[in-house]
Amino acid sequence: MGTSIINDEKTTPSTTSPPDSNEVDNLEALGYTAELKRNRSLFTLLFQSLAIAAIPYGEGGPLISAIYGGGQLSIFVGWIVVLVLDECVALSLSELASRYPTSAGPYYWSFQVAKRHKTILSFITGWVWLIGNWTITLSVNFGFASLISATIAIYHPNFVASSWQLTLIFYAICLITFVICTFGNRFLPMVDTICAAWTAVSILIILIALSVSAKEGRHSASYSLGNYDTSFAGWGGFTFFIGLLPAAYTFSAIGMISSMAEEVSNPSVKVPKAMALCVPVGGTAGLFFIIPICVTMPPLADVIGAPSAQAIPYIFHMVMGSPGGGLGLTFLVLGITMFCSISITVAASRCTWAFARDQALPGSKIFSIVNKSLNVPVNALVLVTIVQMLLGLINLGSSSAFTAFVSVGVMALAISYAIPISLSLLWNKRQEVSQARWNCGHVVGTTVNVVALVWITFEVVLFSMPTALPVTEVTMNYASVVLVGFMAIAAIWYGIYARKVYKGPPSSDGFSNDQNTTNIPATSPAPAPASTPKLKPIFTPAPPKPKP
Template identity: 40%
Template sequence: MSTHSSASTQRPVSMSGEAIRPETGDIDAGSADELLVSLGYTPELSRNRSTLQVAFMSFVLASIPYGLATTLYYPLIGGGPVNIIWGWVAVSAIVICVAASLGEITSVYPTAGGVYYQTFMLAPPNWRRLAAWTCGWLYVVGNITITLAVNFGSTTFLVGCINVFETADGEGVLAGEPYQVFLIFLGITLLCNAISSLGNRWLPILDTFAIFWTFAGVIAIMICVLVIAKNGRHDATWVFTHFEANSGWTPGWSFMVGLLHAAYATSSTGMIISMCEEVRAPATQVPKAMILTICINTVAGLMFMIPLVFVLPDIQELILLAQPVPAIIKSAIGNSGGAFGLLIPLLVLALLCGIGCTTATSRCVYAFARDGAIPGSKWWKTINHKLDDVPLNAMMLSMVVQIVLGVIYFGSSAAFNAFSGVGVIALTAAYAAPIVVSMLSGRETVRTANFSLGHFGWFCNIVAVCWSVLVIPLFCMPTAVPVLDPTLMNYASVVFVGFTVISIAWYLAWGRANYVGPPTA
């Protein structure tokens, strides 16, 4: 059994006996593995990603044009154009503070355990086990449900794209019955898991392809909808200042509820930390990738959304649709074939995003199971070396949980709202955990980090924590009130509480007596 000591006094030692200072960031693939050994873990994953490849994967995890397309309903009903554009800018600015705060801590503790491991190392010895357990379950639940939301969103978006083609009666060609939606979701989930598990060595190439594909697709959409604009264009004043709350909430709170759009698209910010053990110099590469990705995403998001707002059809009609973007593009282009052609880049990004989230989630589950915190850990911490060092069992566990939760759709068409909502809540809370613990210790551990934020760190930390406090109740709210139909209720809180009960029960039954947390030197 490993012994636990204060994180502030630990100095990892390399195999040669020389001290390793993770906060300096001067770590190549070899010394990164030595650092991992000194932290108590055996290197089992292949370090095959460069700084740009990490940034590209982080970009794919967010997959901004796709992520913003599948959730455009929320700002449309929340506040219209102002919610779409300025809500995105505001959340992006906040998330830069979150990414910077996490990057600073990651430069000190670059492991696949991510925020879970960081919380344990930063917390005082007398309550670090409980803090790490809580953060770890939030992180795992957030990863799994966001991956589920991505694949489920891809499903409903695909249905919307197909239905730009209509029958003679003006109805979409695909009815979108619950069983059809579930089967498509099942197919997408199985495909993402197959590619992630069987093609691990090729994933960095896919991520690199994705960023060029993204901007090519965004530029094509931007030019075509603005040039053709079959039904005309709004003026700039309307695009940047029109506010139209249709949710039933008071205007200010309606705007806030509409932020789920931007929060969902940026919720993957810290998921890339789980890839630290597959990065050559994680102490510097991962923090840089996180910050760089948010900046790129902000620009890409504005490039995608502003042209769509200029050609926005009647908002009252759009909010009746689960996926309004296909209808917006069809209205601007004027024919179904052209609209579907412009939607293909987004469909490809949807699949790439699902693959990226599946990969990151499997590493998160593997890292948590490695420390014995998940029932049946001995199975989920196994690495399949025949498939280029993939935590296949952890990936399969995540996939099964997603499929089981997907069955909720048969009982409520608001399932996607629940999945995306609980994912944002859980991940945001998990990101806040190490930041809060670091602040309580006066930010002592990160003062000498190579990626230190200096005096600006307090500002970033406070913004990140305030955002977390807002997000948790905000995204448990129904999108519109009054809720006259149970199928329109937001069940994010139900899913969140369900996972919470499981984690508490497992802690009381086993964790309290047996869980010791990550190994320490």
Template identity: 30%
Template sequence: MQVSDKAPGLESQDVDYDVLQEAQAGAGAGTARDDDDMHRMGKIQDSNSQGLTNGGMAGLFWSFIWTFIGFGFIIASLSEMASMAPTSGGQYHWVSEFSAPRYQKFLSYITGWMSVLAWQAGSASGSFLTGTIIQGLISIRDPNYIPENWQGTLFVFAMILVIYIFNVHASNLMPVLNNLLMILHILSWAVVVIALWALAPHQHAKAVFTQWENLGGWSSMGLSVMIGQISAIYASLSSDATAHMSEEVKDAGRSVPVAIAWGYFSNGLMAVVVLIAYLFSMPSVDDALNDATGFPFLYVFENAVSTAGVNGLTAIILLPVIFSNILFNASTSRQTFAFARDKGLPFSKWISKVDEKRKIPVNAIVLSCIISCLLSLINIGSQTAFNAIISLNVAALMYTYIISISCVIYRKIWHADTLPPCRWDMGRWGLPVNIVGLVYCCFSFFWSLWPSSLPVTLDTFNWSVVIFGGVFMTSLGMYVFKGRKQYAGPAVILLRLQD
């Protein structure tokens, strides 16, 4: 999710990767009993398998379908706002511009903090996945290797170092990476789908589309599936990354919303195809969740091809994902830079500084890399570290969507004549689409903070609740003591410039 990108068309990469990761992958959280077994064996449990644990094959498939549809209303709403106000600030800027003047400063400030949190968590999740997948590959080549959590964290650090080097010292290569990523994205999708359909043993359609499973210990199948849908939601995130690069995109009022909308819907269809191929190629959900690598998609690959083939298929997934992580960090750092530029963060002057030689916000890039490292440290003490990071990503981003879409709904109902011109216009369908998108945002937010299984222990607790609550309370405190005095908000700044 993650990882959509920044220039037109790149948001596509996110949906594909995440489905190759959560759909194709469901990384090994298993049942509550499986958690204990994997901990005893020293294996890494990656809770991206939550869709398989809570819902089984049918749950993973159908939750992706309704998520794809529901998220479509959100994407359409975000595209419309991006056309009205193309800016790197994204949600906090839209809130500032569309909310009631009385609440403009407060809502924009809090939304800015939560948007920074969401994008930083999303950036960390991509590095976490690539680092721990490499650790899983080592387990395939060396069955005697016992992966430790701290080792996985070191691999994550290595991925973050690569991101830093490219974003700072090879920033001039970004246009090349954009084009290369698009090519790799399509090729990797085609190769994986063909390999799974041609070489893997196949399940019956009845098992794929009707076999629901509750392996998380929940009281009912319905509750289990609702919790498991976090995998599908995560796969659909961040398609609005292009919005945060608006100030570096030509004809942003038109190009950005087109990139957001078409990237999401085209890749959603591709994701459905690869998800079906993945599920048909999974002989056993239990075996997939208990695979020694901790990644069910590696289990599926092992049943289809040789060890060399597993390495090859995983490599063609990892390469575009690594490139995507690099570009995702670019979007994340620009969003952080924009909020700091408006004096919304501590040390704003330092964060918003632009390198005179490279013409990029180097300090914001460095800060984003540091935050990714800090979030990845959760992995050392918790088996469900990734679940916490993606839940944090989902919850914080849904919060910003809720506030920004609510504000544009308010503006359309009571002050429609004050809305800025929009080159990507949904016409009379705009308001109904916004309302449905808002309802789905609230629905996703509610389920994003639940733990993945019962009973809840220190190891399986969803720590995203603590981080989300902590950052939210911090933002309130910062507003009282600093923000209300120093932060004006983009809308006020624009009015001053016009005067």
């Protein structure tokens, strides 16, 4: 690779210090002005990506899907399969993030690697990326509300939260997260570090507690890792793939960390490293979480009937044999989910701010403003919160709202990853990413690109399907409808106004693999900075031959 995945961490910039002059020059060479402080390091980026993955919540929140998908075999084998596939996605995105390290992320990458139709391709990518950020954040906060409701049921088994009660809990979570992300920005790198420690300790405690207690008994190794019951979903031989949903959901937001590129020093190396390390680190930790659950799992038919369709509180309660024991373990997962809510909301707000900065959103002038005293794009954060709260109203009319939110988020993020990866591989022939400071090389890079695109294609189909058959109006997966609706709004906006003002992000030749500088072609629409840095071109043309 152009740069090894692991090397020693250098000095971490102060949380209050202004950006280094080299970083400012580099960002200006990519076409933007530095507005955010670079207060994050490689490790805090990695911790934030792990906080977004939130292993116990990411796998545990939609665990019911894996039960429908056959049980232990789908949970265990599905986890390993998805780790391999999603690492291919992570490596593919890492190369692009290294070449073009800005908060704009996938839509900026699509613009740079496309040969033709750059503007419309970046607009489509940007809107799908934005929808994915909004809805995956919504799925975390709504899932958090469902988890709280299921936790109450540990002590009050007859309690079933009504749709409006669940919506109010969800609203409270959105508002609390908004306040923390707005006024606690300077402490968020520390919060991500605390989250990493909390998650590690929680997984260890859950591992020991379930293994020691096991009130529902301990299954044999063959049953714990190989039990496969196809009777719940009605999908026949396809049932196993339904069980992949929780694992795929856990690592679906791996690319969101790219939105933090303008808040870390040396982003062309640290951002791709954080992306590439998240899946193996999180995946290994996840095995210590799912194996004890598989070994001590109560009867699958009972788990499917868990309150609020949240399996984790029910499993903990049954396996521990007491409400207190179940509550204690569930509290650990609730803490992890709170950290996840904060981290993913921050990333979504940066994505929104970056897209508005390039005039792609209605009200771009408003949502591209950064509050100088708080060092936060507050207006973008407000928009993220309002969109979540409005979409949360879907819950009042459908009991499968959580499934829809999860599915839309995963599908939209996956599509936004696929567009720049496919453009880079098929259209650009990997010419740009091969020059990135952090790259996989031709053979490995091409392989992971192909695997990533095949997996994403299948993933989009998988998440558009209902979990179980037969399908009713209430249990239908409306993810495709929501996604198409969003894209219709984007198309109308583009036709009415955006096509007149959105010209794509600034052009740039990106970060090269032999220097920490960038190039700007003469045709770049980006405004020139006041003092243009001296930049060494990646390719130096030969001098003209003298005339005879």
